[in-house]
Amino acid sequence: MSTHTKNLKTTLSSVLLAGACSLALTMSATAAPATAKTAISQSVSKSAPVFYGDGGKYPFSDAVRVGDTLYMSGQIGFKDGKLVKGGIKAETKQALDNIHATLLQYGYQKTNIIKCSAMLTDMDDFGDFNKVYQTELAKPYPVRSAFGVAELAAGASVEIECMAAK
Missing domain, CATH: 3.30.1330.40 (RutC-like)
Structure with a gap:
């Protein structure tokens, strides 16, 4: 495998890993605990x-x-x-x-x-x-x-x- 191909694979792997981590952080940051979810449902039903x-x-x-x-x-x-x-x-x-x-x-x-x-x-x-x-x-x-x-x-x-x- 050429040095160029190894560098490209390493770069792509890093980008994919960073993207997956970003997605996981975004999902966990926007997920609401069960108690907050209940409060949100109650406030939505009022309006x-x-x-x-x-x-x-x-x-x-x-x-x-x-x-x-x-x-x-x-x-x-x-x-x-x-x-x-x-x-x-x-x-x-x-x-x-x-x-x-x-x-x-x-x-x-x-x-x-x-x-x-x-x-x-x-x-x-x-x-x-x-x-x-x-x-x-x-x-x-x-x-x-x-x-x-x-x-x-x-x-x-x-x-x-x-x-x-x-």
């Missing part, structure tokens, strides 16, 4: 998701609570199973009323809202949307994103999705 509502005929939940945070499905301007008439202002008002009803149903208030996302089919409606949004929510306003989209369910002009926390 396990709780799903609310069945979405009716649609495949989603109305809201999901994780810890003290409530994640709500998007709302459009539906009332009594139909999209309200009156355009962006009426739809925005109804969508926010629907959000408020969901909040109350699960023990939250409008003041608990921390984040909203708004989807509008016509960004020219942004000013009218903001006027209604401003009258329905108070300072400090939740953080918000707004997106222009091609279309929304049921021909809606706006959909609003929020998160709330206590």
